[in-house]
Amino acid sequence: MPGSFAVRAENLVKVYEGTVRALDGVTLSVEEGELRAIVGPNGAGKTTLMRILTTQIKPTSGDAWVLGRHVVREAGKVRSAIGYVPQEFSVWNDLTGYENLLVYAKLYGIPRDRRKRVIEEMLEFMELKEAANRLVRTYSGGMIRRLELAIALMVKPRVLFLDEPTIGLDPRARALVWSRVLEYRKEYGATVVFNTHYMDEAERYSEVVTMMNRGRIVAEGEPGDLAKAVGEGDLVSLSLEGDTAKALDALSRVPELVVVSAKNPVLVRVENAQRQLPYLMEALMGNGVRVKEVGIRRPTLEDVFVKLTGMTVEEAEALGFRGAAAMRRAIRRGG
Amino acid sequence: MSLARALTFVELELRRLRHDPTEVFTRAVQPILWIGVFGTVMARVRAIPTGGVDYLTFITPGVLMQSSSFIAMAYGIMLVWERESGILKKVLTLPLSRLTVVLGRSLAGAARALTQLLVILLVAVPLGAKLDLSPIALALAVLALLAGAAGLTALSILLATFMKTRERFMGILQAITMPLFFASNAIYPIEVMPAPLQAFSRVNPLTYVIQALREALVYSNPLACLQSIVDISLFSLAMIALATLLLGKIVE
Numbered sequence: 001m002p003g004s005f006a007v008r009a010e011n012l013v014k015v016y017e018g019t020v021r022a023l024d025g026v027t028l029s030v031e032e033g034e035l036r037a038i039v040g041p042n043g044a045g046k047t048t049l050m051r052i053l054t055t056q057i058k059p060t061s062g063d064a065w066v067l068g069r070h071v072v073r074e075a076g077k078v079r080s081a082i083g084y085v086p087q088e089f090s091v092w093n094d095l096t097g098y099e100n101l102l103v104y105a106k107l108y109g110i111p112r113d114r115r116k117r118v119i120e121e122m123l124e125f126m127e128l129k130e131a132a133n134r135l136v137r138t139y140s141g142g143m144i145r146r147l148e149l150a151i152a153l154m155v156k157p158r159v160l161f162l163d164e165p166t167i168g169l170d171p172r173a174r175a176l177v178w179s180r181v182l183e184y185r186k187e188y189g190a191t192v193v194f195n196t197h198y199m200d201e202a203e204r205y206s207e208v209v210t211m212m213n214r215g216r217i218v219a220e221g222e223p224g225d226l227a228k229a230v231g232e233g234d235l236v237s238l239s240l241e242g243d244t245a246k247a248l249d250a251l252s253r254v255p256e257l258v259v260v261s262a263k264n265p266v267l268v269r270v271e272n273a274q275r276q277l278p279y280l281m282e283a284l285m286g287n288g289v290r291v292k293e294v295g296i297r298r299p300t301l302e303d304v305f306v307k308l309t310g311m312t313v314e315e316a317e318a319l320g321f322r323g324a325a326a327m328r329r330a331i332r333r334g335g
Numbered sequence: 336m337s338l339a340r341a342l343t344f345v346e347l348e349l350r351r352l353r354h355d356p357t358e359v360f361t362r363a364v365q366p367i368l369w370i371g372v373f374g375t376v377m378a379r380v381r382a383i384p385t386g387g388v389d390y391l392t393f394i395t396p397g398v399l400m401q402s403s404s405f406i407a408m409a410y411g412i413m414l415v416w417e418r419e420s421g422i423l424k425k426v427l428t429l430p431l432s433r434l435t436v437v438l439g440r441s442l443a444g445a446a447r448a449l450t451q452l453l454v455i456l457l458v459a460v461p462l463g464a465k466l467d468l469s470p471i472a473l474a475l476a477v478l479a480l481l482a483g484a485a486g487l488t489a490l491s492i493l494l495a496t497f498m499k500t501r502e503r504f505m506g507i508l509q510a511i512t513m514p515l516f517f518a519s520n521a522i523y524p525i526e527v528m529p530a531p532l533q534a535f536s537r538v539n540p541l542t543y544v545i546q547a548l549r550e551a552l553v554y555s556n557p558l559a560c561l562q563s564i565v566d567i568s569l570f571s572l573a574m575i576a577l578a579t580l581l582l583g584k585i586v587e
Contacts, residue, residue, distance in 0.1 A: 054428045080430040086421030094351050103350070106343040107429050135354065151425075 005065070006032040006159050006191035007053060012062035014048050014215075022048040023059070024215035030208075032067075032158075035185065036193045037206030039301060041316040044212040046195040047087060050163050053193070054084045066159055083157030085148045087164040087195075093136040097128055097147050100136060104151045122150040126180060142173025146180065153184055160184070162194040166201065178205055197313065199301040203227075211305060213316060218308045223301060230299040230307050231258060234273035236280065239265040239293035250287035254280055261306055269299070337435045344439030345446045352447065358406070363454040366402040370395060370459050373522075383523050388553055395459040395466065396548035397521025400541055402455065403448035403480055407487035408512050410444035411495030415504050418495075437492060437579045441571075444488025445481045452480060467555045475551035475560045482564055483544030486571025489578045496584045515541050540570050 007030035014023040023045045030036045038046050051057045053064055055075040063070065069077040091100045101119045110118055123129045126146040136144060145165065152160065165181070166174040182205070185192050196202055202209050203223045211219040211226070219226055240247050244264050251257060251268060257280070261267040270276040273296045284291055306312055311319065352359065370391065377383060378390035385393040417423040426436060460466060494511075498504040518532055519525075519541040525533050536542050547563035550556045 051424070056424055056427050076430065076432075079428055082428065084425065084428045086424040088419070088421035088424070090421035090425035092347070092351065092422070094354050095347075099350055103343060103347045104429075106346070107340055107426070107431060109340060109430065148425075 004032075004068075005029045006034065007036075007064070007066055007193060009049070009053070009064040010062055012049065012052060012064060013060045014045075014052065014057070015060045021215055023052075023062075025062070026212075026215070026217055028210060028217065028220075030191060030193060032191055033185075033189050034191055035205065035207045036191075036210065037202035037208070038193065038195045038210045038212060039197065039199055039202045040212035040218075040305075041313045042197060043214075043317065045215040046197075046212055047163055048215075049212075050084075050161055050193070050195055054082060054161050055079055080155075081158050083152035083155065083160040085145070085152050085162050085165060087167060089144055090148055091136050091144060091151070093139075096133050096135055097139070097143075098123070098132040100147060101151060101154070105154055108155050110154060118154050122154055125153075125184075126150040127176070140173070142169050142176060145169065145173070145177050149177065149180055149184075156188055157190060158188075159191045159193065162192065164195055164197070166196070166198070174201070199305070199313070203301050209301060211301070211308070213305070213309050219304060226301060226304045227299040230260065230303045231269045233269050233271040235260065235267055235269055235297050235299055235303060236273055236277065237265045237267050237295040237297075238284070238291055239295075241290040241292055246287055247284055247289045250283045250289060251280070254283050260303065265293075265295075267303070267306075337432065338438075340431055341435045341439035341442060344436075344443040348443040348446050352450070358447070359450045359454065362402055362406055362451065363458070365405075366398045366451070366455055367458050369398045369401070369522075370455070370464070371462060374398075375462065377522075384527065385524065389463075389465065391459070391462060392464045392466065392553055393549075394522050395455060395464045396552055397519070397545050398459075399451060399455040400480070400483070400519075400545045400548060401516045401521055402451040403484050404487050404515065404541055404544075405512055406448040406451065407444045407484040408491045408508055410440070410447070410488045411491035411493075411498075412501060412504055412508075414440070414492055414495040415498065415501050418499075433582045434575075434579045437489060437575055437582055440492060441485040441488040441575055441578070442481075444491065445484035448484035448488075449477065449480055452476065466552045468552075469555075471557055472551045472555060475557055475564070476548055479544055479547035479551060479560065479564050479567060482567045482571050483540060483547075486540060486567065486574045489571065489574035492578045493574065493581060496578075496581050515539055520545050540567065543567050543570070 007028065009026055009028040012023050012026040015021050026049060038049065040046055052059050053066060053071060055071050055078050058072050065071065066078045067081050071078050095103070098119065101122065102115070105115045105119060123132050126149060128143065128146055128150065131139065131143060136147065139147065166177055169177065181192060184190060206223060209221065209223050209226055210217055219229065238247065244262060244266055247266060248259065248262055251259060256271055258269045259266065260269050270280070281291065302313060309316060374391045374394050383390060414423065494507060495504060498507055518536050519539050520536060521541065525536045525542065528536060543563055543566050547560050547567060550560035550563060
């Protein structure tokens with residue numbers, strides 16, 4: 001039943017210009033009030049999914065609902081219930097911050113008697129009061145993002161869609177953007193769906209992660225649970241000198257060890273790195289393998305992606321580069 | 336109300352113009368040359384039959400429309416740019432109908448184009464153009480210009496949905512605006528044109544807007560002017576309807 005979810009998608013397919021398959025059968029449910037991250041490399045289909053959910057484009061096939069309203073047949077009703085911040089900047093940089101809020105407030109149809117109050121409240125909430133009367137052209141990237149969030153939140157949307165909300169921002173600006181999003185969500189119990197290719201951000205800020213690659217969902221779950229899919233324990237990355245074959249041979253004789261990635265740097269999983277590392281090193285050196293660098297860490301979503309797709313996020317992006325470039329062109333041209 | 340929201344796009348445009356009025360002046364250079372140089376020289380030659388009106392007065396409405404049409408037709412570039420940025424994506428997720436968006440943007444382009452009325456009057460009148468500047472004549476001129484420029488802006492939006500890069504759009508713009516100008520009654524009456532060109536100029540929207548502007552500002556014939564404005568509005572409504580239908584294509 002689509003009605004009981006904040007967002008529901010069934011078998012969404014989107015083909016651009018008859019050739020580029022951006023979405024290849026996506027089915028997804030987001031509960032009301034949930035904080036959902038959609039992660040994956042560039043070209044995975046995250047933006048296309050969000051553009052369908054926000055009624056900008058129609059799916060080639062499949063259905064989707066936001067708060068029980070169909071995104072194609074009831075697009076108008078969906079639009080009145082959502083807030084959206086696209087990946088690219090969506091404010092006029094030759095107007096002031098205040099004017100952007102005013103113009104958007106009028107376009108949203110916020111009544112005159114409430115407009116000023118809503119704008120003041122949002123400027124305060126986003127810490128933009130002092131910059132309100134400056135041209136947006138003079139804003140930093142973080143300020144522009146907060147202005148866009150202010151615009152999206154003026155109407156107190158029940159579902160907020162953010163496409164790469166912190167892309168290109170420095171850590172401080174990222175943290176400020178997130179603190180505002182989380183506070184809004186706490187105050188209004190809103191559902192937040194965000195796209196990101198920063199896996200660490202998904203891990204830190206979301207309750208449920210949907211992982212996409214090449215137009216499909218490859219994994220879904222709580223970040224902690226997903227990381228467990230790689231296995232319990234620690235990951236040890238070994239940066240090796242020369243051929244990895246000898247190293248893999250040596251490692252195969254170490255008990256309770258799983259090779260996660262056989263490419264240099266080799267990634268292995270052990271139950272307890274502190275205890276097992278000495279044996280591991282002994283085995284490698286005994287086989288004449290020179291280790292340049294050792295790293296120990298907990299499994300992350302990146303590792304989940306590697307395990308599920310057999311490649312790193314960077315490799316997926318490089319591999320899909322031609323496809324992704326064609327898709328981006330198609331999206332821009334509107335094919 | 337939908338019209339109020341559509342007019343917000345006009346407000347947006349006026350606010351942008353207030354922050355950066357450069358376009359008003361750069362766009363004024365060409366018409367100043369047309370009226371100040373071409374107009375005054377051709378007036379001495381007396382080669383073009385203008386039906387008893389002196390040549391400078393005759394071409395002033397033509398040059399006004401030329402300048403306005405260039406601004407209106409260039410408006411689509413903004414949409415090409417807005418598609419590359421996130422603005423168009425954002426606007427299409429607002430609770431606005433596609434018609435409100437196109438109508439609003441068309442009126443916004445027309446508002447920009449309307450600035451040329453003031454510029455041209457300030458140039459042409461001191462140079463000796465004999466224009467009817469009564470409130471009724473001016474109101475009719477504003478109406479005719481708004482109706483015409485809104486339609487041309489909608490046409491520009493329509494072109495923007497097909498020309499997906501700024502370069503291509505600029506190219507097609509060059510290819511369209513000058514022919515529309517020369518194949519109109521802007522700087523000579525259509526009766527002096529060869530027959531095929533005459534036929535084209537009769538379906539050229541510029542011809543009708545310039546006709547309306549002459550009826551208002553030169554011939555002081557409000558009724559004829561109103562009739563022309565009705566014709567122009569039909570063209571503009573058709574363009575707005577078409578652009579609304581195809582707006583989805585620009586982002587799809």
